[in-house]
Each structure stands twice: as structure tokens, then as C-alpha cells.
Amino acid sequence: MAADLTIRVSMRATDPDIADAMKVMKAAFPPQYGEAWSAPQLSGMMSLPGSLLAIARLGDLPVGFALLRSIAGEAELLLLAVHPDHRGCSHGRRLLDRCMNEAEGSGAKAMFLEVRSGNPAIHLYSKAGFFQYNHRPDYYVGSNGERFDALSYKIMLGHD
Template structure:
């Protein structure tokens, strides 16, 4: 899934970082294949979310869809699953953070997320310097 992240921004988590997060009791992952189904043991994921819950709040850490499968509804279906699962667990507010100008902003807004904060010049990695991070929130 590392191919789902633009290398210019240095945003990709590697397999070990994702695996390490998943052993934590408060982290969750949702996977979907190209048919918007949860892949079986032999199936291949086309996209995933990684989130963590603290008390009644949840943070979306990552959402990724392989480039070959974008614009097919996978990211929207992943967001729907993430939000429904969080509600079922009693989460009352969700957060996410993205770099200013990230095209995923439209997806987040379609799902009701609104900007609540900004970190000036937060992203200063690779060939990118001085891009703000924007925090979004969604009340559930």
C-alpha cells in the first residue's frame, strides 16, 4: 500500500509502522477490495483506513487507495465504514489531519468533516517545505 502515497510528501507509513500500530488495543483497520467488500484471507485490499480511539474520540491516521483503483468509490466506502464503526463503539467526535492542498479534502468534507485548526508550516519533508497541516473534526 505504500504506493498509495505520493512520495514527494514523504507521507507513507511502511508496513512495520502499520503493523506496530495494529497491535495497540485502541487502533483499528478497515480493508476493502475492488468490489467494496472486506477481502478474505486470500484476497487483496485495494484500500484501507487506520484509526485510533481514545475515550469517546477517534482519529483517522491513514486512508489509502491504490492509484489503479482510485475514483471507484473505495475511499468513500472506507469512510462510511469507519464512521459507522466509530458510532457503534460510542465515539462522539472524529478527527483527522491533512496537508493543505491534499485532494482528499473533498472526500472529508463530503463526509461532514469541517476544519477546526491549522498548524503553519507543519510539513517540511522531502522536496516539500512550508505546507500547513489542517485539522478536521466531525461530530457523531
């Protein structure tokens, strides 16, 4: 019997949580785009108020993660990744939905994210209701010095 996906959210990520996120990050973010974070960057963000790390697992296997920061009525999805071997199974959408719920629960009225132009995840964000509000030319610098544009997205949370 296949294991069900579980998502564990932590505001105080442990070293094993960071290690699990890094396993997914290394597989999910091709180095040529310059989007991946280092373990110290991830740990550093987790030390700031309002940060949370969501790890998606199938049994004990980490298959995805998301990093969210909520502060002053706004939330930013800093990272979301699904291991390439586990894409197309709605894991990304479940992580995104969980982050949106966590953000709303923290009092955030809006959620923001930035994504590289051409990233296939744009479809996920658009389908979830995010809309593009900004374009930053040459924002990301890839491993070979090539530059890539960033697109800024936003969604309003809650039902006022």
C-alpha cells in the same frame, strides 16, 4: 464479472494485512509529501488499544485501507488511502463511512483527522460532513525537505 468491494476490519492485523496496506500506501502516498508510514509504524499502532485496520479488496486485490484509533469517546482517522488505479469509484467514501460507523460503535462522539493542505481527499472529507477546525503550518516534511501545512478536521458522530 467484476468482483465487489469488500471491507474487512481487524483489531489484530496480521502480517498479510499489514503487507496489503503497505502495497496501497506505497502507491497512494507520493514520497515528496512525507505522509506515508512504514510497516513498523503501522504494526506499532495496531498494537495499541482501540486501533483497527480496514482493508478494502476487489476479490483478492487490496485497493484501499484505513487506520482508525478510538479511545475515550473520540476517534482519529490516522490514514486512509486508495490505490491510484482505483480512485473515483467510491472506495474511499466506503472506507470512510465504515470507519465512521466503527468509531460510533466504539462509543466515539467525535472523529478527527489531519490532512495535508492541497490533498485531493479534502473534498471527500468535506462532502462527508467534516469541518476544518485547525491549521498547522509546516507540519509535514517532504522527501526534499519542503514543508507542507496540515489541516485538522472534525465531525460529530451520532444523533443526540
